[in-house]
Amino acid sequence: MSPKVSDEHKEQRRQQILEAAKRVFIRMGYEAATLKDIVQEAGMSRGWIYLYFQTKEEIYTALMEKHDQETEGIFDALLAGCSSVWEALERMLQHEKEELTHIQSGMAPVFYEYFVTGWRDVSKREWLVQRVEKTMRKLVQFLQVGVDRGEFSPALPLELIAKVMASQFEGIMIHTLALGPKHADAYRQLDVLIAHMKSLLLPSK
């Protein structure tokens, strides 16, 4: 077997573990899930898993990194496929309507559980802060493209607009998680968020 195939196999196994862990986390929540549950779900021996990950937490953070990379890919694809940066941003937010419909059966509850229960732990907290800051930098870069192309004339610093966008969206997620998409009025709340972003980014005509 050539080293290349072997690397591919390794990566395949790794993805298999991550997918299994995702199903387990969604089903049981972060705290309740154990490494044993993930081993069983993946249908591998415990020894195999240890070649890749030592703890449940390592699997979780790898899963989040994978998720963040996928999100980044969506950013780039949208920018490439839309005629304007605003259209890309609006499409991204419109797309979240669909995500919010399924929020209760996705990774969001797991993420909030990890955030809230890990909040008092210094090392977990550092990881969380870095993750938020990385997301903010990406979002600012995205908005900056709109400024560079002469499309946006932001009323406030881009860093602040990015933070407002992220926290307003986060609030909608939290409410949708608590109340369900219908009671939280998630769609209309997203429309208000889109209009708010428009008022902060686009020149009023």
Next chain:
Amino acid sequence: MSPKVSDEHKEQRRQQILEAAKRVFIRMGYEAATLKDIVQEAGMSRGWIYLYFQTKEEIYTALMEKHDQETEGIFDALLAGCSSVWEALERMLQHEKEELTHIQSGMAPVFYEYFVTGWRDVSKREWLVQRVEKTMRKLVQFLQVGVDRGEFSPALPLELIAKVMASQFEGIMIHTLALGPKHADAYRQLDVLIAHMKSLLLPSK
């Protein structure tokens, strides 16, 4: 001892338990805290506590109800003390700046922990939904005063504006909790929230 004094004493004891529980929850978090910790902090016998509360959860929900009643009192006091409903609303939101500065050492982390860990439990979830809906009704009533006085001409249904205000504020809280008030830019985010509410409620001149 007259029944009246006895009732007063009872209420005093109850408040004493709630205050002790609050300190314990803030120090340890919801899940980690036990009824025993609360008993010790209150400096009462276990038997005494059982006259008032059977479980940690009962104490927690009583604490939240007390908190909500206090918030309602603040609403009324602000409305009475301000010359306009908008001024009352703005003062309320400005006041939150101070609260956000201390968010990490207050009840907010405990609340989110209860929310996230209790989320899969049907009875806890019902309580959470009812609490959010009650808060929304209060907020709509508050905004309605502004409409009735001819001060507000809302661009959207008041129910939606109340939800947007609550979720946008919730998002700022979550980010402030994660990053600290400085990194989250909590003050400026609140200013943006205030300007957003102004644009949704006040007629543009």
